[in-house]
Amino acid sequence: MRRTVNPSRTREKGSVVAYLLMAVALIAALTAALTKGSHESAVTIQVQQHVKFLETDLQTIRSAINECILVYSDPVDINGDNLINTTDNPNAPFPLYGDLSSGGLGVPLSEIKCPGNQQAIFNNKAGKFFSLIGSSDYTIDYNNNGTEGIQIIILRNSASPVWDEAMSQVNAKLSTCSAEIETGAGCTNGCFEFWIKRPATSSSSEAGCP
Numbered sequence: 001m002r003r004t005v006n007p008s009r010t011r012e013k014g015s016v017v018a019y020l021l022m023a024v025a026l027i028a029a030l031t032a033a034l035t036k037g038s039h040e041s042a043v044t045i046q047v048q049q050h051v052k053f054l055e056t057d058l059q060t061i062r063s064a065i066n067e068c069i070l071v072y073s074d075p076v077d078i079n080g081d082n083l084i085n086t087t088d089n090p091n092a093p094f095p096l097y098g099d100l101s102s103g104g105l106g107v108p109l110s111e112i113k114c115p116g117n118q119q120a121i122f123n124n125k126a127g128k129f130f131s132l133i134g135s136s137d138y139t140i141d142y143n144n145n146g147t148e149g150i151q152i153i154i155l156r157n158s159a160s161p162v163w164d165e166a167m168s169q170v171n172a173k174l175s176t177c178s179a180e181i182e183t184g185a186g187c188t189n190g191c192f193e194f195w196i197k198r199p200a201t202s203s204s205s206e207a208g209c210p
Helices: 007-071 161-173
Strands: 138-145 149-156 179-182 190-196
Touching: 007 138, 007 190, 138 179, 161 179, 161 190
Parallel strands: none
Antiparallel strands: 138 149, 149 190, 179 190
């Protein structure tokens, strides 16, 4: 006996397969969207965290240096010539380098000393609250000279889109000419430059600064 194929049943089977394929496609699209959203959220959180860390570290540095200036502001004859002048400190009474010298290309922030008491600034509690500083991912220098004034330079040791965005956001919040992002020689992975004192002789890639 020959079996007769029911056309409607065939159409039903085709419809079920089509619905299954559509469901699979929708699930795949939804999974991709959720994964992308989760990734973007994680990156956003990382950027926000870095922004907070950078802002907090800059405030810690500024507060410690201000304490040095206010509490130990006496001028110091560093070179022993019985004269207090810019040879002793081009930006008195701001901190000097660890060997109590002045000028030059800068030193690690951890080495600087307050000239008024000739003590290291960041070897006590002031240096224990840093979030970025001290991490192997970053180096930070203190620059004290007659041209640039008092400058803090934070360098990322490896490329990081999160660091790039965090620098951009903090730079946008700060007053004009107090901060700058450098990507030139020596700053391949981005340097965040922050001036505590910026004289008219300071070099800058930003128009009108200082």
